[in-house]
Amino acid sequence: MSLYKTLAWPLLRHLDAEQAHRLSLDLLKCLPLPPAPQPDPILRCRLAGIELPSPVGLAAGFDKNAEVPDAMLRLGFGFVEIGGVTPRAQPGNPKPRVFRLEADRAVINRMGFNNAGLDAAVARLAARPRRADGKTHGIIGANLGANKDSADRPGDYALGYAALAPLVDFCVVNVSSPNTPGLRNLQGREELSSLLDRLAPLRAARPKPLFVKIAPDLAEADLDDIAELALAHKLDGLIATNTTISRPSSLQSPHKAETGGLSGAPLFEPSTAVLRQLYARLGGRIALIGVGGIASGAQAYAKIRAGANAVQLYSALVYEGPGLARRIATELAALLKQDGFKSVSDAVGVAAR
Numbered sequence: 001m002s003l004y005k006t007l008a009w010p011l012l013r014h015l016d017a018e019q020a021h022r023l024s025l026d027l028l029k030c031l032p033l034p035p036a037p038q039p040d041p042i043l044r045c046r047l048a049g050i051e052l053p054s055p056v057g058l059a060a061g062f063d064k065n066a067e068v069p070d071a072m073l074r075l076g077f078g079f080v081e082i083g084g085v086t087p088r089a090q091p092g093n094p095k096p097r098v099f100r101l102e103a104d105r106a107v108i109n110r111m112g113f114n115n116a117g118l119d120a121a122v123a124r125l126a127a128r129p130r131r132a133d134g135k136t137h138g139i140i141g142a143n144l145g146a147n148k149d150s151a152d153r154p155g156d157y158a159l160g161y162a163a164l165a166p167l168v169d170f171c172v173v174n175v176s177s178p179n180t181p182g183l184r185n186l187q188g189r190e191e192l193s194s195l196l197d198r199l200a201p202l203r204a205a206r207p208k209p210l211f212v213k214i215a216p217d218l219a220e221a222d223l224d225d226i227a228e229l230a231l232a233h234k235l236d237g238l239i240a241t242n243t244t245i246s247r248p249s250s251l252q253s254p255h256k257a258e259t260g261g262l263s264g265a266p267l268f269e270p271s272t273a274v275l276r277q278l279y280a281r282l283g284g285r286i287a288l289i290g291v292g293g294i295a296s297g298a299q300a301y302a303k304i305r306a307g308a309n310a311v312q313l314y315s316a317l318v319y320e321g322p323g324l325a326r327r328i329a330t331e332l333a334a335l336l337k338q339d340g341f342k343s344v345s346d347a348v349g350v351a352a353r
Helices: 002-012 017-030 069-074 118-126 153-167 183-187 189-205 220-232 265-282 297-306 316-320 324-338
Strands: 045-047 050-052 056-058 079-085 098-101 106-109 140-144 170-174 210-214 237-240 261-264 287-291 310-313
Touching (some): 002 316, 017 069, 069 079, 079 170, 106 265, 118 140, 140 153, 153 189, 170 189, 183 189, 189 220, 220 237, 220 265, 265 287, 297 310, 297 324
Parallel strands (some): 056 310, 170 210, 210 237, 237 287, 287 310
Antiparallel strands (some): 045 050, 098 106
């Protein structure tokens, strides 16, 4: 961690944020990373029926095209979510479209689902190394998106699920990115119900845990609807939350007024509030993944205590470097033991009950 902050970060921060990200991916593809050490046994947990070695996961957006999922597992993540993947490749929004807010430990992005498309993701996932029993190493999920110019966005999610479900351990319907015009409308009661109906026969034919990723900017009535739909459609879980379009008055960085989704430290409190509200509505009947502003074991622990079965992070990697997942896992294990818990599941929701 100190090497990153003293050597790598001073160089990377002078690159455009998107260029620095591309360089990170290229390095991860060629560096001979050793396997991650086994996490503390107290961190073993279940997420929608999936056995995880650790509840600390990588959020979607870092590895859009499934280029380095195994490298990220070797860095200590308990699971990795690739994507978002749209059926057809698309360039995304005009550059520049990623902005570091260093003083706020935050990022604003308006990427717009830039990715190489479904065929590229399928090819890379199918080519992942396999064990002697034919199974791949580690837990991988796929974040599904819709093309910006699609005339049938529910159909885009259906295409993504049909192609990627056989290759991953879970799928995520991303209807909460703020950077594709109109996409967040799919969080509405009728629109989301229709989308999930579209996926129902595919889920019956190729069952895989299915999550829906929601925005932090929803009204309480919207959360009521989403919780009700999640149960009615037998979703396996919800991910709370995506980036926010709000701009807290506390922001200090020069780029604070840029258009796009805000992530990082300022998102921690609002995303945790949404998580807490969902847990109150759902009471553990489906799994919850907490995302937003996590940069320490204490913050991961707070999400779990608020109702998360597992957590994900991304933006903090920009400032903390590649050792972050292992550090958070170590800190989280210590906090669980300090409070007398025997497992992650014992701590889920204790602050929201």
